[in-house]
Amino acid sequence: MSILRVENLKAHYVTRKHRKVTRVLAVDGVSFQINKNEIYGIAGESGCGKSTLLKAVSGLIKPPLEVVEGQVQYQFDDRDLDLLTLRGEQERREIRGVRISHIPQGSMSVLNPVRRIRKSFEDIIGAHLGIKDKREFEDMVRKHIEALGLDWNVMHSFPHQLSGGMRQRITIALATILRPDVIFADEPTTALDVVVQRGVVQLIKTIKKEQQNTLVIVTHDLAIHANLCDRLAIMYAGKIVEEADAEALFADPKHPYTEMLLDSLPIVGDRTTRESAPGAPPSLVHPPSGCRFHPRCPQAMERCKLEAPNLIEVEIGHRVACFLQEGIVDENVQEFDAR
Amino acid sequence: MFKKFFIPRMIQYFTVLFIGITLVFVIPRLLPSDPVSTQLHRMTSQGQYLDPAAVEEMRETLQELYGLKGGMLQQYFSYWKRLFTGDLGPSFTQFPTPVIALIRMSLPWTLGLLLASLSLSWMIGTVLGGIKVSFPNSPFSKATELLAMGIRPIPYYIMALVLLILFAFLFPVFPMAGGYSVGSKVGFNARFIKDLLRHSFLPILSMVVLEIGGWFLQMRNVASNLVEEDYVVYAEASGLPKSKIVFSYIMRNAIVPQITGFGLNLGFVFGGALITEMVFSYPGMGTLLYSAIIAGDYNLIMGINIFSIVGVSTAMLIIDLLYPLLDPRVRYQ
């Protein structure tokens, strides 16, 4: 059962200066589905459009970001929702924080520096449920906070008085207090040290288990993905180039870019230094023709410069956008197909 | 904790005061002209005949009076001693009126003028800036922005003169000059207050109109940067109502530099508004300083400078002490 279906989504940053229009093709034709209760990971190098994709599918679209094409459909238990046709601030407001929760990148600074933590909880609960009774509010927050293993005393602190890890936990607690159906977390563990990262991952798992919600998590840290995700999508230059069950993807990467990413991972016990993916990320204003990866691809063919490969299912649940795979599928299809 | 916050700031405050006031003492003494000779010269050049012995005697008396007797160090100590008794010495040009009396006469005028224009322009500019950021595309915001940008580059004296010509000469709604009507009795009564307001209206207006733009732009710039802050984006992402985001997230953070600016400007109030006071012949500190400079009245210049130094550094101290209340990231420690 899918809870979110995204079809051919194109989200561009459009800036106009002296009649010259610059268009950053940050998300350029992305389709995927997210299943209820799963943890879906999105990986890819810096600037490939991960944050933009999250913003677009969670409805945080404001200039210069524009959705030029595509559909974002939610199927909640009680209702279907076409996110991009929502009109007006009010309709969007009712969804945010309640049905969809978005923890933006840089969550070290998502808490208002001049407001105590308690106030931030008051703000979000007040906005959606209203606070009729102080006691009721406190009970609700206390229960949530303590279930996550946090001390009630942090409620009286200002954000700067807390450690980075604690701030991140509070942010997650805040984002989940209203039990949203879908949580989008953009780099929730970046900028934390490894031990704290582990704690935060554990916290996310705890919440997920208790609240039974769907989680979409973006990070360029593949180790976190391996540890946490059910399924994983790899993005390159505004497109998804490979998507599969996390296990399958790590065991049998099919796209040359994914292979490159996995090769750049350090392996425990291996003392040779690992190369990071060679070559520079492409411009998203003038992306390369054909397959966007072709200038860096060791297996690039003539065809790759001219045509863009589609994201096709090469094995059940394993989609890849690469002509090398298309050939394999064609052969398979020919074997099966007796025409 | 409190001690750790408070004491360094007090030490800093008194150090600044000490250095500033010492400079006020030193600088005139580095100048080649000597006030006593100037004064004597003025007397003799007026055609008075004085015999050399009398001149010498007079020189000594003047030196005594001006605090110029003895070595540098001795002068310096007696300078501080006099300061602590509130004695800034006599004015050279309006001898023997004490400088402190002259300042006491001018200061209320300046304070009234500048406090009123500063508070008015600050409040209006801040509110307009806040509206601009909350409703960036409304016609009202666009119009205020255009006005603010258009008025700001106008040189101050032109604005003042235009207002004066328009509303005092062509349409004589307001008086041309002065702080109150000649011959009216100074006192705390409705009639005098009305007269006072009428006289201060144009000077205040001229400053307010120009200063609103600055406060407006500062508020707009700070707040429009805040709109991009993660915590504002997050507040939007969690569906807080717009009014809450505007007040508790954007304005609340943008007001901090705004208040700092207000405090700093408060300190400059003691120096007077030279050009305003000259254009409108207003009897404040600016006018006083101007005449003191023209006449080379050192004691008076020094006295006014001391007031400015104390004013600015006290204002800074107060901001510093209040800052943790505005921004909890700065703590009392």
Ligand SMILES: Nc1ncnc2c1ncn2[C@@H]1O[C@H](COP(=O)(O)OP(=O)(O)OP(=O)(O)O)[C@@H](O)[C@H]1O
């Ligand atoms: N406000 C903006 N205006 C114009 N271009 C932008 C804007 N924000 C991002 N971009 C561009 O869009 C592209 C995608 O950015 P995005 O933030 O989605 O990348 P990302 O994959 O999240 O990277 P990172 O891992 O560094 O967070 C980048 O090339 C970036 O420069």
Ligand code: SF4
């Ligand atoms: S399509 Fe061509 S260039 Fe692109 S990844 Fe496959 S082989 Fe490389």
Ligand SMILES: [Mg+2]
């Ligand atoms: Mg990002």
